[in-house]
Amino acid sequence: MSAREAIFARLRHQLAAGSSEQDRRETASARIAGHAANLIPARAQIDHGAQVKLFIDQAEAVQATVKTLASHDDVPDEVTAYLRKHNLPQAIRHGTDAQLSGLDWHGRAPSLTVSHGPADPHDEASLSHAVAGVAETGTLILTSGPDNPTTLNFLPENHIVVVRAADITGTYEDVWQTIRATYGERQMPRTVNMITGPSRTGDIEQRIELGAHGPRRLHIIIIEN
Template identity: 50%
Template sequence: MSSRDTVLASVRRALGVSGQEAPRRQEVADRIAGHPRGIIPARADLPHAEQIELFKRMVVGAAGSIDHLADPSEVPGAVAAYLRARNLPLSVLRGQDARLADLPWSSEPTLDVWIGPSDGKQLAGLSHAFAGVAESGTAIMVSGPDNPSTLNLLPDHHLILVRARDVVGTYEEAWDRLRAAYGPGTMPRTVNWITGPSRSADIEQTLLLGAHGPRSLHILLVGGV
């Protein structure tokens, strides 16, 4: 008997089941197909404009920073301003995402924009979020050539573009959008939820930012309600 069969047989013996019981199988199939929601915190049950305000508050609460821009055309200027304010080289790495490629980068001629995954040598990375979640100020990132996952983790400074219309109240709403985009039961290779910059409290429980991931997380929230 393979170890797989041994483990499954042992689980079934302990549960007193054969694995063939139709009602059990149906219950499991229904749960996966229906993916029922449990308790949903009321804090994000708000009109969209207030969800956006909650998202901004929660990002700051998690030690991130945020700029709210009226229009995508302001993004190159905001990226350059972020780098200048921290005395960083005017250079940023991004993925192939058309929503980033279409930004008017020529408005910032001194800003170098590189395209590709990170090998750890870049100080600043720019990604486009799949969604933002108001209840905790979380940015949801999906992997792929548009926004390689290494950009989320290796640069010292991670800038994330979140469109205001992609801000949802809760995680469950974000899953609905992901299922609509990728199909039910299907996931991109990596989904990163990011809530603030990297940190550690492993030395005497003193909270310090910038453990292995980005030392700073900056959200560029774009557009109105």
């Protein structure tokens, strides 16, 4: 008997006292198909304007910085200004995301070197587009793929993330509904990253230090329109 068979045989033997295998199967399938939400905290069940404000407050509470821009067109200026403010080289890398690739990088930020693709170990700053922001904890949602390669979220020391105000929502459950609508039932992108503030560790005497292995800084750009 294989290990798999042995494990399942023991489980079925122990679980038989509770209900039949057929009943178990039907109950489990129904729960998965229904994917009903459990209790949702009241905190984020507020109007959209208040959700955006809560998102900003929560992100700033965990040491992310937040800038709100009127439109995508101003992103290159903001990236340039941010890099200058932190004395970083004028260079940024992003994926093939249409909202980022379509920007007038050359016209608005002529001194900036823009490269594309997954992160290179020498990159100091990266730019991603989040599919959503979750107000309840100031959490960004990024999905993997050529548009926004996952390594951009972790390898460079400075991560700039653009999110549309319209994509900021109350809870994690809202995000799962969006992902099911995009990818289909029971489907997920290879990686979904929930990012809440920059990298940190408390492993030395339980005191928090930022920038353990992932980005030291997380800068969020919210696009109003």
